[in-house]
Amino acid sequence: MKRIATALLLLAAAGIATSSLAHDTKKKAGKSVAQPLVSFPAADLKWRELAGTGGIKVADVRGSITGKGPYDAFVIFPAGKDNPYHLHTQNLPTVVLKGTFYAVIDGKRIDYPAGSFYNLPANMPHYSGCAKGEDCLLFQYQADHFDLVQVEKK
Template identity: 60%
Template sequence: MKKLLVVAAPFSAMLLLSSAALAGESSSVNGVISAPAADLKWVELPRSGGVKYANVRGDLTGKGPYEAFVLFPAGANNPYHNHSAAIPTVVIQGTFYAVVEGKRTEYPAGSFYDLPGKMNHYSGCLPGMDCLLFQYQKDHFDLVPQTEK
C-alpha cells in the first residue's frame, strides 16, 4: 500500500499540474499558465452543504469543459446520484469515498478515480479533514439525483 501511495502521489501531482497548465482563465505569461492557491476564487455551490469550487479553466457551473478545485467539508455526503459525463478526480487532501453498486472505495490524498457518466453512486468526504479535489469534465458539471433501488 505504501508503495502505491509513493507512486500515486507524484502521478496525481503531475496530472494536477498538467491540467493547471492548460488553464485558460488563470494568468498566462510566455505560454505558462499559473493558478497559485492564493489567487483562487472560491465560490460556494448553492444548496450543497458548504461545497466550494475554484475554477481553473472554464466554469464548473457553466456550459462546456471545465477544470476546477472542489472543496468538500469534512463529513459531507452526496445523495445517490450520477453525472451525465465521466468525472475524473484527483484527491489532494482528506479522504473522499464513492459507493458504486454497493461497494465502497475510499480515496486518500494522492488518489485518482474516473467515474463513467450515468453511473449511479454515493460519494462524500470522511470526517476529520476537508477534502480538496481537482475535477475536470469534457462538458458541464451536473449532479443528477437518482432514486435508490
C-alpha cells in the same frame, strides 16, 4: 514531509490541468499555435461557495464548473459531507489532494485518500462524499459542464 506531499500533489494536479489545457491548442494555417501560460498559484485561486450544497466550495481554473463547456476546478468538500444517490452524464476524472473522498458503487464503498485518482464513468449511479475528520480537496475536470443527476435508490 506533509508539506512536500501536498506540494507534489498540487504539482500533479497542475500537470493534469496543463494536460487538459493542451487540448485547447489552436490550429492556424495548418500549424499549431501554443496558447498563453495559465498559472494559478494557490494564493490566487478565487473560491466561491456553491449555493444549496451544504458548504461545497469551488475555484475554477478554466471555464466554470457551473457554466457551459469544458472546465478544470479545485473543489473543497467539508469533512463528513455526503452526496445523495446520483450519477453524472459524462465521465468525471478526479484527483484527491487532501482528505479522504469516497464513492459507494453497487453497495461497495471505495475510499480515495489524498494522492488518489479515479475516473467515474458516465451514468454510473453512486453515493459519494468526504469522510469525517478532514475536508477534502479535489481537482476535477470535464469536457463539458458538471452535472449531478439525482437517482431513485435501488
